[in-house]
Amino acid sequence: MGDNGGGPTGPRCIAIVGPFQSGKTTLLEAILTRTGAVGRQGTVDAGTSVGDASKEARDHKMSVELTVATTTFMGDAYTFVDCPGSIEFVHDMRAALPAVDAAIVVCEADEKKVPQLQLILRELEELNIPHFLFLNKIDKADARLTEALKMLQPASRVPLLLRQIPTWNGEAVNGFVDLALERAFVYRENQPSEMVPLEGDTLDAEKQARFSMLETLADHDDALMEQLLEDIPPPRDRVFDDLRKELRDRQVCPMLMGVASRTNGILRLLKALRHEAPGPAQTAERLGVKANGESVAYVMKTFHTSHGGKLSIARVLAGQVGDSTVLHTPDDEAGRVAGVFKMLGQTPEKRGPAGLGETVALAKLDGAATGQTLSTGKQPHPALVEVKPFPPVLSIALKARERKDDVKLGQALTKLRDEDPSITVIQNQETHEVVLWGQGEMHLRVATERLADRFGVAIERHRPSVGYRETIRKPITQRGRHKKQSGGHGQFGDVVLEIKPLPRSSGFEFTERITGGVVPRNYIPAVEEGVKDALEEGPLGFPVVDVAVTLIDGSYHTVDSSDMAFRTAGRIGINEALPQCQPVLLEPIHEVEIVCPNEATAKINAILSGRRGQILGFDTREGWTGWDVVRAQMPESEIGDLIIEIRSATAGVGTFTFKFDHMAELTGKTADQIVAARKAAAE
Incomplete structure (x- = not known):
């Protein structure tokens, strides 16, 4: 396909990301409805959406793993990757992002969610991924758009660029003006918006907002700046060229709006993606793909299905991958593709070979892992990226409820870890415990539910032993x-x-x-x-x-x-x-480093003091506006569920790392209780 002035250059892959409960899965459903991939729009609450289709996601009414869905728009193929918003499941997003062409960041005009938004935008900025902001639930926004922009801008290191302004019917938003097209539209529920005349107060507001948009674009375009200074209206094609170039160069983050639950604003979003987002050739270049006539693919996610075996969600970045293609990992562990599938949520559909840009599920590549680069060359292709999971913050000890399931549990944990590399499994030789480490309370709960539901192993869980x-x-x-x-x-x-x-x-x-x-x-x-x-x-x-x-x-x-x-x-x-x-008890003391938004620092200090922590000091977090780093020493026994309190105090975004520092004597009532509990357990 040609560029067509910024049109598609091959099948696109677009991530849908954003803070927890901002409406990402609802947006995916709206896109699939608008593009005809599904006949009727499902909802998360009713458990009828394409996304969040797993039992765990439906039970908790939240995304707990990414969802992949391929559809077409105006004759071109798009795969959308709906990523969980919770920090506990963020590794799914982080592992998938490197191979996408662009991202839609779904957010709300909600000050409490700005730190979450900052975490997500930082990931996109670090990976140099072009991204749009989609301001969702515009019908329920308390803040006017200019206020919302001021509220959200601190989360982004590049300017947020208004592409649309809302139109109002009294106090309710009833449509929008597209500032690039200079046209007004009225929302029609579950139908395309209707173009209406641009006039009166709306025209005045449009002129002011459009000039502001052009000023921001002119920061990177001297010719456009001259036209603005001389009051010469720039040609519309020139404006679209600048929008496309500055998005791709990550100089701006365009901001669109809508109501995903009513499919309002969806077509305009899709058209912006179609004309402005880069294609697979640019993404392959960004990642440093060296094809040399071979096929190259990146594994975004791994699933173990109950009947079809292992599925590797992969994006083809060079060449072609089909049935029986032999792919090599960077450490040259070969695997033969047993089938290529198009995905719509959890439903795979058999298809032919996948070419440049296509995102597909590859069957039974037992040697492939999430985040790996696969290739067909005699020399394995170097790894395109390395995505390391965040350090774990919470642990549980577990065992099979029935001894006969011990081997089955070991196999299930291997598959669980394959699906989710942010889980760590440790066999503690001293305590004879199997300890599961994860990213938070819900993360571990979902992991244990999967052991039962997906892998058929009933388990018992308890707090791991402390290394006294x-x-x-x-x-x-x-x-x-x-x-x-x-x-x-x-x-x-x-x-x-x-x-x-x-x-x-x-x-x-x-x-x-x-x-x-x-x-x-x-x-x-x-x-x-x-x-x-x-x-x-x-x-x-x-x-x-x-x-x-x-x-x-x-x-x-x-x-x-x-x-x-x-x-x-x-x-x-x-x-x-x-x-x-004169025997005396020793307890392990760890050095703990907590990162949190600075408005929560006082709460964090109080939490640490209440857990026998000794605060060593705090400082601003380097490179992060509005964040602090708090350092302390605290007993291992107090770190056990520390993350639950930290997340509660920081609207879900605070986290910590820890490392062993020293052993310290413990006497008095606490020590007596620990010794008594140990003796009781031994009897």
Whole structure:
């Protein structure tokens, strides 16, 4: 296809993104209705939308994974990728974005959602993705458009460019003026808008708003600036050329408006995409695709279906991909495509080979993962991007409700992780717990629901164990003696151990000062093993650390002594000594760094103080207007559900990272409760 003055240059892929509950899935439904892909507009509330079709999304009435739907508009193919708005499911958006041509950012004139909007715009800005703002629910907006623009502008690092202004019938918005076309339209519910004369007060408002739009465009076009200064009306084609160029160069973010639930403003949005958004060739160039005659595709998302196996949603960025095409990952793990499908939500439809720009589902590429670059060349194509998940912030320990499902649970967790790389699974060898880490409370809830609903594994969940330790305050010298006689060879081991506390974080030291062969050299390693055995669980119920043990004396029997006897003697010596050494509980302390909008900083400080946190200081977040970074040290036990309070205090946008710093003594009532709980669990 030719450019046609900015028309399509191949099948487009457009992301629909925006803050939580701004109407993204409703906008997708409106687009599919307007383009004839669905016969009747469904709704999220009724559970009849193409998007949010999974059981978990329907149950919670929110997007929990991206939805892909391909349709046509004016004879050209478009795939829309509806991305979750919640920060807990943001990895789906982040993994899909690199390969899209442009994004529609759905938002409302709501001050409380500006920090969420800023997070999403920042992702698009960092990836150099052209984007439009679609101001949704314009019929319910309290603020006038100029006020809304002032409210939303701080979220964007480029100017928001008004493309439309609303027209009013009393207090209600009844249509809009397109400032580029200089035409007025009245909304018709679930029908195309109707053009009406542009006159009176509306014409005056249009002239003022259009001049403001042209001024912003002229910041990057000297010729246009001269025409404005000389009062020469620029040709309409010149205005559209500037709109297209400055969108593609990411110098402006055009702002359109409408009511997705009534399909108002949808055709104008689609026409803006058609004429101004870049096509797949420009996207491939932005990503640095080097085709060299080979086919290249990027995996945006992975699904495991109940009957069809694994589906990889992929965008073809060079060449063609069809049935039986062999694709290689960057680490050269090959896979053969078992089928190519067009997607409409969760419904795959078999189709022929996919060419440049098309977004399709590829079946049974077992070696492919979300975010990978696939290619057909003899040398695998270098990775186009690397999308690392945000660090996890909340964890649960889980186990299969029935022991017979243990293997099935392991397989299900592998698939879950394949579908959602922002989940981390850790096998804790010390506590024998399987710990699932995720991005928040709802993220983990949906993950466990999927284990049951999609993979058929019922699970039990509880809070993971905290990494408590214990140490000693007082040194002691203790004999450990093991003697047993039961016919034939007996067992005999006798040791004298000197036990001392070490400075914090020293770990464990074992030495010996044996003279005269009272303990033969070949038995000394066994003594050390016995000591280690005993230190695995001290008198308070936890592993013992920061202890030095020296073997200073002992005795042996020429017949009855053995490695096992001396190992037992070492263990007995430690077990008898530790209760006399003033054992004390140690708890892990982590360094925590919280990022939050600055109006929430005082609340965050109060939350940290209420969780035994020691605030180290705070500073402005570098490169982020209106955000702070708070640093603190706090106990691991208090970090467990910290994210829930942070999200509550920050309208869902605050988050944190943490790393182990040191172990600290814990005494008093809290320590007594922890030790009592440990003993009760062991009984």
